[in-house]
Structure formats: C-alpha cells, structure tokens
Amino acid sequence: MSMTAPISSAPSLVAVWSQTDAASAQIFLTGKINVYSLGGVWTQIRDAQDAWLKQDANQSLVFDASKVSSFDGAGIAFLIGVEEAQRKAGGKFEIVGLDARYQPLLKEFDPISNLFPTPTTKPKTSFVVSTGIATQDLIDDARGLITFTGQLTADLVWSIRNIKQVRWGDFVNAAVEAGIAALPIVGLVAFLIGVILSFQSAIGMKQFGAISFVGPIVSLGIFRELGPLITAILLAGRSSAAFAAEIGTMTVNSEVDALVSGGLSPIRFLVVPRVLAGILVAPILTLYADIVSVFASAITMLAYGIPFINFYNGMLSAVDLEDIGSGLLKATLFGIVVSAVGCLRGMQTGTGAAAVGISATRAVVSSIVMIVLVDGVFAFISYKTGF
Amino acid sequence: MDATDKMPANTDYAIDVQNLTVGYGSNVLMKDLNFTVNNGEIFVILGGSGCGKSSLLKNLFGLYQPLSGDVLIEGQNITVAQGAERQKIMTSFGVMYQQGALFGSMNLLENVTLFMQEYTELTQGQMDLLARCKLDLVGLLPYETYMPSEISGGMQKRAAIARAMALDPKILFLDEPSAGLDPITSADLDQTIMDLSKNLGITFVIVSHELASIYAIADKVIMLDKGAKGIIAQGDPKVLRDTSADPKVHQFFNRIMSKDAA
Numbered sequence: 001m002s003m004t005a006p007i008s009s010a011p012s013l014v015a016v017w018s019q020t021d022a023a024s025a026q027i028f029l030t031g032k033i034n035v036y037s038l039g040g041v042w043t044q045i046r047d048a049q050d051a052w053l054k055q056d057a058n059q060s061l062v063f064d065a066s067k068v069s070s071f072d073g074a075g076i077a078f079l080i081g082v083e084e085a086q087r088k089a090g091g092k093f094e095i096v097g098l099d100a101r102y103q104p105l106l107k108e109f110d111p112i113s114n115l116f117p118t119p120t121t122k123p124k125t126s127f128v129v130s131t132g133i134a135t136q137d138l139i140d141d142a143r144g145l146i147t148f149t150g151q152l153t154a155d156l157v158w159s160i161r162n163i164k165q166v167r168w169g170d171f172v173n174a175a176v177e178a179g180i181a182a183l184p185i186v187g188l189v190a191f192l193i194g195v196i197l198s199f200q201s202a203i204g205m206k207q208f209g210a211i212s213f214v215g216p217i218v219s220l221g222i223f224r225e226l227g228p229l230i231t232a233i234l235l236a237g238r239s240s241a242a243f244a245a246e247i248g249t250m251t252v253n254s255e256v257d258a259l260v261s262g263g264l265s266p267i268r269f270l271v272v273p274r275v276l277a278g279i280l281v282a283p284i285l286t287l288y289a290d291i292v293s294v295f296a297s298a299i300t301m302l303a304y305g306i307p308f309i310n311f312y313n314g315m316l317s318a319v320d321l322e323d324i325g326s327g328l329l330k331a332t333l334f335g336i337v338v339s340a341v342g343c344l345r346g347m348q349t350g351t352g353a354a355a356v357g358i359s360a361t362r363a364v365v366s367s368i369v370m371i372v373l374v375d376g377v378f379a380f381i382s383y384k385t386g387f
Numbered sequence: 388m389d390a391t392d393k394m395p396a397n398t399d400y401a402i403d404v405q406n407l408t409v410g411y412g413s414n415v416l417m418k419d420l421n422f423t424v425n426n427g428e429i430f431v432i433l434g435g436s437g438c439g440k441s442s443l444l445k446n447l448f449g450l451y452q453p454l455s456g457d458v459l460i461e462g463q464n465i466t467v468a469q470g471a472e473r474q475k476i477m478t479s480f481g482v483m484y485q486q487g488a489l490f491g492s493m494n495l496l497e498n499v500t501l502f503m504q505e506y507t508e509l510t511q512g513q514m515d516l517l518a519r520c521k522l523d524l525v526g527l528l529p530y531e532t533y534m535p536s537e538i539s540g541g542m543q544k545r546a547a548i549a550r551a552m553a554l555d556p557k558i559l560f561l562d563e564p565s566a567g568l569d570p571i572t573s574a575d576l577d578q579t580i581m582d583l584s585k586n587l588g589i590t591f592v593i594v595s596h597e598l599a600s601i602y603a604i605a606d607k608v609i610m611l612d613k614g615a616k617g618i619i620a621q622g623d624p625k626v627l628r629d630t631s632a633d634p635k636v637h638q639f640f641n642r643i644m645s646k647d648a649a
Binding site: 039 | 492
C-alpha cells in the first residue's frame, strides 16, 4: 500500500494522522496543544486510529511531538487516550520528540489503564423494593414527627418553668421577622380577599334581594375561617420557609451539631423561641387581617348602597365575641403548627445547598397540609360543641 | 480613560499589580500594593489571620473590584475589562476557594468537566478522560463518582484544585490549599504543584500558612500586615527566615509565640 496523504491537512489543525500502511502509522503534532486546539481534532484522530486498528496486523503507531511548541494537561490526556486505544488493540506505541520536561507529568499517570475504569451500571431496584423503601421513609417521617412533637412539648413545658432561660432575643427577632415584617402582605391579601368575597357574595345575594345580608355573612366567614386561614398560609409561605432555610443552613454548617455536642438541646435553643414567636404572632396577625378584611368588605358594600352603620349593625347581629375567639384560638394553633413544622424540616436537612431548598419547599407543603388538617379537626369540634 | 492606555501592557509578568488598594467601602485593608508575579513562578501570599489575604486574592482574580489601582493578568487589566474580554481573562486562570466550593449537586467528575463543557469542543468521553487525569493528579481518581458531601474536607479541597485545573490555565490561584490536609497528602500536593510549575510553566498564586510547605515550594513570598496595611516583606522565604530584621517577619517565619517576641 502506498503512503496516503494525511487525512486532515488544514493549517489550523494541531494534530495530523498519517498512515504508511496497515502496520504503521504516525500522528504528527504541531504548535500549541491545549484543551481548545484539540477540540474536534481529537475525535478525528481517534476515529482514524480506530478504523486503522480494525485491520489485522501487528500495528505500530508513532506519536511525533517534535514540532510541539507547548503541551499541557489536555495534550497529555490526548496522548493517553491514543496510547490506551493502541494498548487495548495489542499494537505498539512509541512517543518521539516529546520534550523531556513533560515526561515527569506523563509518569504521574502510570499505569494509564486506571484512567479507563470499566463502566458500572447501578442495579435496578424492583417495584417491591422501591415500595418498601417508600413505606419505610413514610414510617420514619411519621416517627420523626412524633418524636419531635414530644420533645417540643417537653421543651415548651420546660420553658414555662424556666422562663428566664428562654432565648428571648431569638424570640423577639423571630417575632419581628414573622410578625411586623408580614403586616404589609397580610394587609394587602386580607383587603383584597374582603373586597372579592363581598363582590362575589353580592352577585348571588342580589338575586334573592338579600344584599343586606352580605355584610353579616362575609364578616362571620372572615372572623371564623378566612382571617386565620389567610394568615396561616402567608405565615407558612414566609416564616415556615424562612425557619426551615435558616435552621437548615445551620444544620448544613454543623451549627446544630455544635449545640448537641455542647450538651444543649437544639429544640430548646432553636425551635422553642420560634414556636413561641408563632404563638404570639399568629393571633395578632389574624386579628389585623380580620379588621382589614371586614373594613374592605364594608367599603365594597358602599357600592351596593349599604352605609357603614348598617354594615356595622348587621355584623354585630351575626358575629359574637365567641366567633372572634374561636378564630383566634384556631390561629394560635396554626401558628404553632406552621412554626414547628418549619423548624422540623430545617432540622431534617441533609447536606449541601440543594438540601436547604428542599427543606424550605417541604416546610411550606407540610405546613399547608397541617393547616388544612388542623382546620378540619377544628371544624368538626366546633360542629359538635358549637364553639 | 482606560488604565491600559496609560501603561503599556507588560506581558513579561503573569500578574502585575499596580497601586492596588483593597478594602470594603470605607474599610481599607491594604493600601497601594505594588508587586509582580513572574511566569511559571510559585508565588505565596502570607500574613496573619484577618489581614486580608483572601480579599487580596479575590481582587487579583477579579471577583471583587479594588477600591483603586490595577491588576494586569498577562498584560490585560482585569479591573476594567468587560464582557467577552473579561471572560477571556477569566478563562486564563483557575481558582480554588478556601472551602472548595464544589457544586454540591454534581459528582467530582461532573464538577471538573463543567467548565470544559462550556468552553471547549471536546466530546463527553474526551472531557471525562481529561477530568480523570486531573483527579488522578490530586489523588482522587477512585472517587470520581462521589458527591462532594460524601468526601472529607481535605478531599473536597483537592477536588477543587482539580476543577481549577480543568482548562489547563496558565495561572492557578489557590486559597489555603494544604490547610486541613494530612502531611503526606500535603507533601504530595506540594510535589504536584512543583511539577506543574516546572514542567507546564503554570504560575501559582497561593495563600498559605503552612511554613513547611512554603519553604518547600515558594519561589517568592510577600508578607502582608494588618497594621502596616501593606507588604512588610518580600522575597525568598528561607532568606527572610534567616535574615529579616523586622521582628514581625522574624516571628512569623520562626513560629515564635506573640508573648515571647515582646
């Protein structure tokens, strides 16, 4: 076979494949060999080498680096890639003209076969196994929740008996962050819900000529149900997620471990102040949401020709102090649930930045689920007891 | 006016620092620093804790904007460069952060190949081989499929060095590479650094406290001081250890306790 011209002879290429016959071939390198200049060329050379190696002969390849002006880690990786292919096929490989200063680096990679691990495939888990694992996770989660509830209750009782040792500074920070900072968003949402609820109710009630009942019924709904619910859901979105992210980051940074190894209860240090803040803030925010929402409803009813005084009297006829108290009690429960769940998810954080995001998401989802559950239980109790 | 207009680009130096003032807002950490790093040199920045070594390093590689002054990397001013020009300078060096700063959602191999995927035309198989070479250099080849959270802090640092070398940069900035490593690994790392410097001509700018490692590898050191807000000594570390008249420098290089020095 006569000597073939190099396959690739474009001037910009830093490596050229040249084949003398089935048994011998050369790779000529020129210029700067680096991670950028090898792009594309590497594939071309390896393809040519593989095609050549398919012929059955005692093949020897010469890697000619005598015209190289600079050579770096990528060049070495390229060399190793070519050598490994040659070695696998049982051919010979010879390096010519490579500057002596690159030799020590090349030696670092001996034996090069280590760089080509046999790909391992992960064994697939069967449906039964994955169902089992999922169930186990669910049970672990429930157990964690029960343990946490127990510890939290114990530490809350402890904090009542040792009131001076509660971390009141953390409590104030959490209360300000969850409470005062939430006033604008709670106000806005409560106002809009008041307006929307009144308009929607008015559309229906107008058909029965019962427009004057919109005020009382909307007010009752707000005080008993919507005020606490709006507040709790906003708390879940704002504060539960914030608690989870904050405690989650502390978990990732081993700060929680530092408390435990120092003989301190992370629940008492981190969770109790936040739960106490939730207990304080939730009913106050709810009362604020109630007032804003009812006020919004009163303004809306003006458009239907119901003056403030009529709205007010209608509201008084429908809403007792008991209704307001019932709403606030429920709000307090929501406050406990939302802040505790946020803290729990924070403490369950795994490792790494992504884990904190997962914890914050789980905190919001779990909080909202818990809110609905508590609300359902509360509705049942109210129905049975009339409170 | 562009600062590069005033001063002609000097490519004799890997890094040329001119009148650099480092700080945050009104808090000046270091004033009017002037020094150069030669090509292929292992350059170590020293100083007590909190004197602003890491801040200086972040100014050198353009992460933070200096309060004033210029940093020329291979003749190009990184403090004024924008857009594509800046990106080009950024790919000419690699950085290892103090805590490793590996991407937690990727395994070690993926961490190393990430920048290759963005900047080169290599195939995935080629990038994987290249990345394995880098991991082999830092002794982490068996751990390529591990997530950063599954390996120790020292290993994370070494993996971060492998990632910094991904594109075979001409300059490597290492923030405390050997802190937290065992003596053997630390010595291996020193050897790797010296090999890379000698054989591939890579320039190293290293922040370090490890005296043993400094004596072994450093061609030149600068020592920063909080009180002086600048460089109080520069040169060969062994010469400084044996001859410096400055009590602070003498104390540092000879590990003398602060109460004994007084």
